Amino acid sequence: MQLPKGYVTDRKYPVIYTLDRQSLFPIVADYVKHLGNETDEDGYDLGTNSIPAAIVVGVHHANRGEETEPNFEGIGYLPGPQKLYDFLTRELIPYVDSTYSTSGYDVIIGHSNTAQFVTNSLLMEKVVFDGVIALSLVEGSDGFNERLENRLKVMGERSYFLGYGFKDNEFNDLAKELSGKLDNEGVLISGYNANHGDLPVVSLLDGLKFTFRDYRNFECLISASKFVDFSVAQYVDDYGQRMKSHYGILTDINEDDYGYLIVESVNNRNVNLFNELIKYDEQKNDFEYQEIILFHYRKELGDLDGAKSLAYRMLSSDEKMMGRFLLGQLDAFVDFFAKDLAVPLEAIEFLEKIARKYPDSRLTTSYFIANTSRAYNVELEKGKMSLKYCVEHYEGNRFFDEKDLGELE
DSSP: BBTTOOOOSSSSSSEEESEEEEEHHHHHHHHHHHTTTEEEEETEEEOOOOOOEEEEEEEEEEESHHHHHOTTSSSSSSSSHHHHHHIIIIHHHHHHHSSEEEEEEEEEEEHHHHHHHHHHHHSSSOOOSEEEEESSSSOHHHHHHHHHHHHHTTOTTEEEEEEEEETTTTHHHHHHHHHHHOOTTTTTEEEEOOTTTTHHHOOOOOOHHHHHTTTTOTTHHHHHHTTTTTTHHHHHHHHHHHHHHHHOOOOOOHHHHHHHHHHHHHHHTHHHHHHHHHHHHHHHTTTOOOHHHHHHHHHHHHOHHHHHHHHHHHHHHHOOHHHHHHHHHHHHHHHHIIIIOOOOHHHHHHHHHHHOGGGGHHHOOOOOHHHHHHHOOOOOHHHHHHHHHHHHHHHSSSSHHHHHHHHHH
């Protein structure tokens, strides 16, 4: 058994039961350890947190052939597998639930014979497992195949991942047949360039991610934000409730996710959503976005008035960092005024104000004044004077070289 790093009893964890402990447990435990990691170590962010932190339980087989013998002729378990199923559902799961802090969301994984075993669990009168990952599923009787197909069409909130290898002869026919018949978001059938033995290594990562596909999934945000009564606070609360209902866990939107959601609002030019996300994120996490970041976001959003206001706010600030931002991104501000706002005269005026406030910047501000003057045919005399200054006082810099000056002459 593997418990999540930093396991605490006041938190709930999904449980992943892995049959074929000797071969599958090390792979599953390793993937879950990295996918569910939330920690930093020695200053390095190792928190992939792609799935919830989970408990992994490996199930050893005393006699695998007897315990996992597939029922090729019909539906249900043969006597040996029935004993294994009873052990899992009547002894092991209750023991784990009573001993550890579990969330009630249980996943089971199997390969080859055990793939048929875990798949058959979906056909029981009472389905115990919320997620099933089956690898190299062999074809059964027509009755089994038909009933499985019908079951997979109505999975509800459960999930079923079926992985098969292109080189895994006889263990891929059913998967290929089913993949063309099913259109259910709770079912994923994936093929890999793998044989029977190496399929688990190449497919389990996808199986685990699919099983927890709703975790940190915010694809519905943009469409939800278009409703009149939408609020970020309500969306965050709904997300938490959805995770509790689905996986039995208490979780929240993390810092990285806010960054992603903000970029999504920018990409969709959704100004209202952007404003709400910034406000909610700053209030909840007690910090302020830097003006330079907001300037670029506003510009990309098409909120030119907002971007312009931020540009002048940075110019009027006495903070040293603001000056560094202005001087380090002169080209961006020139493009903003001259191209986005289509006011090259104001671009020159903005540059002149920067030069007066930061005298050491005269060389680079003079270059951009000369360049803007020529490109837009404005303030030509001022442009000539600025170019002359650049030629006479040239020093190496990140914005232009002597060749650039020659092209302006």
